[in-house]
Amino acid sequence: MPRNYTKSEKQELEKLTTQQQLQGYFKKDAPSKITKLAVLFLIFIAGLVTGLLSSSSHRSTLTLQNYNNLYAAVKRGQTITTSTSSSASLRNNDNSLNFDCKNIDNLVHPKELNHNLSDEELLWRASMVPKVVEYPFKRVPKVAFMFLTRGPLPLLPLWERFFKGYEQYYSIYVHTIPGFVLEVSPDSVFFGRQIPSKEVSWGNVSLADAEKRLLANALLDFSNERFVLLSESCIPIYNFQTVYKYLTESTHTFVESYDDPTRFGRGRYDRHMRPSIMIDQWRKGAQWFEINRALGIEIISDYKYYDLFRKYCHPPCFPDEHYIPTYLNIFHAPFNSNRTLTKVDWSLGGPHPTTFVRDNITEGFIQNIRNNKKKCLYNSKSTTVCYLFARKFAPSALEPLLDLSLKVMGF
Ligand SMILES: *[C@@H]1O[C@H](CO)[C@@H](O)[C@H](O)[C@H]1NC(C)=O
Ligand SMILES: *[C@@H]1O[C@H](CO)[C@@H](O)[C@H](O)[C@H]1NC(C)=O
Ligand SMILES: *[C@@H]1O[C@H](CO)[C@@H](O)[C@H](O)[C@H]1NC(C)=O
Ligand SMILES: *[C@@H]1O[C@H](CO)[C@@H](O)[C@H](O)[C@H]1NC(C)=O
Secondary structure, X not given: OOOOOOHHHHHHHHHHHOHHHHHHHHHHHHHHHHHHHHHHHHXXXXXXXXXXXXXXXXXXXXXXXXXXXXXXHHHHOOOOOOHHHHHHHHHHHOHHHOOOOOOHHHHHOOOOOOOOOOHHHHHHHHOOOOOOOOOOOOOOOEEEEEEEOOOOOOXXXXXXXXXXXXXXXXXXXXXXXXXXXXXXXXXXXXXXXEOOOOOOOOOOXXXXXHHHHHHHHHHOOOOEEEEEEEEOOOEEOOOHHHHHHHHHOOOOEEOOOEOOOOOOOHHHOOHHHOOOOOHHHOOEOOOOOEEEHHHHHHHHHOOHHHHHHHHXXXXXXXXXXXXXXXXXXXXXXXXXXXXXXXXXXXXXOOOOOOOEOHHHOOHHHHHHHHOOOOOEEEOOEEEOOOOOEEOOEOHHHHHHHHHXXXXXXXX
16 A cells, blocks of 8 residues: 655655756756766676676676675776675775674664664654564563653662562663763663653653653663553562563553543543543543553654643643543553552542651551452452552662561562
């Protein structure tokens, strides 16, 4: 099926095909170019004949490599003396013929997270999907743990312990404020895992931008299959094996998405979003999502719905609480569990959830988060394991958490 050109492509095509430019091309350039090409073509044929003749007699064969080098040289307008010596020297000098695909590993698991891509370039690159279904390498699905933080990660030692021994099964990405340097030792699993970051303001679309940036960077690694968004105050409440199995074997994504009829839900809807988003499609949910690769690609590729949030969702509307829950509800509802995996305590009311400190951390407290008798659905079956992560934990909670982690959380 022929593909439609985009608006900007059309403009470029129009520019190229205007009468004036075509005339200019033929009148000025064409004669000299054509003469030059003809001469080169003759030399090229002479080279081919020499090559063929010598190959039929002895050692030197006209390989595809020679042929390509000759052809490239002709295109660049170089003159060729003898086919064998010129192709040998071309191979050494010409970098334009080399591209860095010597190692599939560089291509599918970028080790270096630093890059100079703009957001637009990054999202475009990350949106690419291979057409061949089978991977030409052994793909072990990985979970991407994406930390959105202003700066330090005070609970990092707990996470280090959680990750230890499972290097093959996860990737870590950290979005900080620009210029912040995460000080970790080179043997830390967080070493070198900061992505190129930008300023984030609470309450506007720049927060959703940061989420997309994390997702896009994580998507560049083709082994990443599940993607969890976490903050610096989040902790894991099960061990790695349990978390990995729960996520990679799930048939659903975990994005909280519900219809809130009050002013904190539907009250934040803006009628300018019609007809793309109708009020009965409007959803709310916690920012801390867990999704799979296919959905991640959909989200970073969406500009249309995202733009509506950028334009019409301002405080008291928060894009990070409505954009993904609403987008999923419109397009991917059957695959979403509509619940979050990150337990948070809103019981005290107010605009922020409870922060737990040193004194709060007891065995009973952690057990209660792991299993508070609540039931939820996992792959359409009932389970008591509804949360894998919890927040918000103050830095002072680290020590008692480390003391309890093996006994209560199994790591
Ligand atoms: C990004 O650009 C800067 C300056 O142009 C350059 O020094 C740096 O090496 C580039 N980084 C990458 C990853 O290409
Ligand atoms: C977000 O808000 C900050 C300050 O309130 C502002 O400087 C910034 O430009 C805003 N960003 C976007 C993308 O609207
Ligand atoms: C999540 O909610 C949507 C409607 O918003 C529904 O279609 C979907 O089935 C729900 N998912 C589950 C697992 O119940
Ligand atoms: C947590 O500890 C603080 C200070 O010790 C206390 O005021 C608060 O009630 C505790 N919260 C819970 C949920 O135990």
